[in-house]
Amino acid sequence: MPVELKVNGRSVAVDAAPNTLLVHALREHLRLTGTHVGCDTAQCGACTVHVDGKAVKSCNVLLAQVAGRSVTTIEGMAAADGTMHPMQAAFKECHGLQCGFCTPGMVMSAVDLCQRHPGANEAQIREQLEGNLCRCTGYHNIVKAVQQGAAAMK
Numbered sequence: 811m812p813v814e815l816k817v818n819g820r821s822v823a824v825d826a827a828p829n830t831l832l833v834h835a836l837r838e839h840l841r842l843t844g845t846h847v848g849c850d851t852a853q854c855g856a857c858t859v860h861v862d863g864k865a866v867k868s869c870n871v872l873l874a875q876v877a878g879r880s881v882t883t884i885e886g887m888a889a890a891d892g893t894m895h896p897m898q899a900a901f902k903e904c905h906g907l908q909c910g911f912c913t914p915g916m917v918m919s920a921v922d923l924c925q926r927h928p929g930a931n932e933a934q935i936r937e938q939l940e941g942n943l944c945r946c947t948g949y950h951n952i953v954k955a956v957q958q959g960a961a962a963m964k
């Protein structure tokens with residue numbers, strides 16, 4: 811039986827085993843390759859998506875666990891006309907990325923963080939993003955981007 815859920819606002823039926831990892835269902839069955847696989851062991855955060863509005867590591871969730879729920883990936887963050895989400899725009903403007911591998915997961919975690927803690931300070935942002943690893947930037951511009959994105963989301 812296909813597993814039915816919503817992805818980026820659209821109803822989909824994924825014809826995969828219920829114990830398929832969500833990240834693999836998104837990438838291999840729905841071709842949403844913006845969600846990356848960095849470790850496959852719930853450490854790096856590159857696979858972060860939203861499930862019912864909350865950030866989760868999709869390498870740590872089974873497809874069966876999201877049946878009937880709403881999943882948002884980085885592809886679902888921009889407006890219908892292509893305008894970037896304020897957090898995406900902030901990452902671009904603040905140079906919060908280099909190779910970009912970690913960026914989709916960072917953006918998804920950052921948006922969730924700002925929804926939960928709209929007034930987060932630098933130390934809180936660093937603490938909240940500790941589950942998202944970046945090999946390139948040294949995190950400094952990522953923190954700036956999250957602060958700018960948070961202000962734009964208010």
Ligand code: FES
Pocket residue numbers: 846847848849850851852853854855856857858867868869870
């Ligand atoms: S691939 Fe999921 S946390 Fe690294």
Ligand code: FES
Pocket residue numbers: 906907908909910911912913943944945946947
């Ligand atoms: S920008 Fe390269 S891993 Fe973060």
